[in-house]
Amino acid sequence: MSLFASAAEIDVQAFAALCEQPVNLADYPHAQQVLNRVVIYHAESLRSAMRHERRALMSELHGLFRDGPGVLVVRNAYPDTDVIDRHSEVFRQIIAEESARVVRADHFARPGANQRIWNALQKAAECSPDSFIEYYANPLLGLLAEAWLGPYFQSTAQVNVVTPGGQAQQPHRDYHLGFQSDEVVARFPLPLHRLSQNLTLQGAVAHTYMPLETGPTLLLPFSQLYEPGYLAWRDQDFIDYFASHATQLPLQKGDLLFFNPGLFHAAGTNRTTDQYRMANLLQISSAFGKPMETVNRERLVLALYPLLLKRVEQGELDQEGLEAVIAMSADGYSFPTNLDTDPPLHGMAPQTGQQLLEQAVQERWPLARFTQAVEALRAKRLA
Numbered sequence: 597m598s599l600f601a602s603a604a605e606i607d608v609q610a611f612a613a614l615c616e617q618p619v620n621l622a623d624y625p626h627a628q629q630v631l632n633r634v635v636i637y638h639a640e641s642l643r644s645a646m647r648h649e650r651r652a653l654m655s656e657l658h659g660l661f662r663d664g665p666g667v668l669v670v671r672n673a674y675p676d677t678d679v680i681d682r683h684s685e686v687f688r689q690i691i692a693e694e695s696a697r698v699v700r701a702d703h704f705a706r707p708g709a710n711q712r713i714w715n716a717l718q719k720a721a722e723c724s725p726d727s728f729i730e731y732y733a734n735p736l737l738g739l740l741a742e743a744w745l746g747p748y749f750q751s752t753a754q755v756n757v758v759t760p761g762g763q764a765q766q767p768h769r770d771y772h773l774g775f776q777s778d779e780v781v782a783r784f785p786l787p788l789h790r791l792s793q794n795l796t797l798q799g800a801v802a803h804t805y806m807p808l809e810t811g812p813t814l815l816l817p818f819s820q821l822y823e824p825g826y827l828a829w830r831d832q833d834f835i836d837y838f839a840s841h842a843t844q845l846p847l848q849k850g851d852l853l854f855f856n857p858g859l860f861h862a863a864g865t866n867r868t869t870d871q872y873r874m875a876n877l878l879q880i881s882s883a884f885g886k887p888m889e890t891v892n893r894e895r896l897v898l899a900l901y902p903l904l905l906k907r908v909e910q911g912e913l914d915q916e917g918l919e920a921v922i923a924m925s926a927d928g929y930s931f932p933t934n935l936d937t938d939p940p941l942h943g944m945a946p947q948t949g950q951q952l953l954e955q956a957v958q959e960r961w962p963l964a965r966f967t968q969a970v971e972a973l974r975a976k977r978l979a
């Protein structure tokens with residue numbers, strides 16, 4: 597078989613055979629139940645397992661995203677939903693400021709139908725570092741990201757608010773190859789289609805209660821397994837199959853929904869007249885991949901630093917929470933860099949933004965010293 601597939605070779609029967617597999621709860625020993633073939637975890641069990649058997653747990657999660665249904669829900673990931681509400685308020689403030697300036701367009705919806713915040717990661721940190729820290733101190737986000745991507749992942753966030761009457765998306769796959777035309781996708785050999793899935797993890801934090809009538813994401817378990825799937829999601833037979841087989845789960849505020857970016861999915865229609873559905877979409881990239889969005893991580897960490905330091909000094913943020921915030925905010929990878937000016941330090945890889953931030957907090961550097969160090973690191977890495 598050719599390693600370069602074309603859209604003419606897709607086969608909806610083969611797709612259906614993959615997508616109709618059952619899910620065996622016994623394959624996911626840390627899970628609580630399987631609902632509509634989506635694996636459901638309870639945050640408490642994950643928190644306990646990540647401390648005592650992290651590698652076994654990450655292996656289970658990786659297997660679920662790769663060979664299993666490809667999608668999971670974590671219930672009650674934010675037991676204190678006030679943390680979510682405070683961050684929603686930050687998002688509302690950003691939306692209000694931006695909508696006063698410009699009408700934002702979405703990839704799959706009419707302009708104005710949804711409210712979006714691009715680069716919500718940096719904007720939220722700059723708008724309210726306090727809220728950012730308490731929100732991203734949740735280690736479950738990093739657990740899921742690391743299980744799929746390994747360490748040094750690069751998080752981005754986009755907020756989506758689907759207004760009453762907001763229409764469903766077309767089923768699709770996501771970044772990387774999900775954002776290319778069939779012609780471009782066909783130029784990539786099939787092993788790179790698989791690699792594309794491994795370079796990103798798609799996640800969402802539910803910021804509102806999402807009963808089915810508000811249109812939580814439609815999902816097709818196992819659809820990530822269909823190898824030429826990036827060439828198939830625009831095909832009418834596949835769209836029809838999705839329409840009759842996709843599943844949808846109601847979510848509670850503070851639930852997480854994470855899935856393989858190769859999974860066929862689509863936001864649902866909001867059939868209510870008065871309920872706004874808000875999700876913070878986390879698109880998390882491998883250290884080895886190019887994220888879709890640029891984030892000015894220097895500005896982001898400088899915005900966070902004074903409050904991060906204060907919370908650590910006052911005992912309001914433990915080591916686990918600190919590491920979680922650092923992992924979601926600072927640059928975790930040493931490359932690309934300028935090897936003339938930024939040579940390897942204590943091993944093979946030069947210092948990263950995450951290591952610098954960790955050192956500064958541990959040694960209680962004043963902001964001015966940290967600012968200088970961030971600028972020096974940036975200058976060293978430029979060619």
Ligand SMILES: [Fe+2]
Nearest residue numbers: 768769770861
């Ligand atoms: Fe998507």
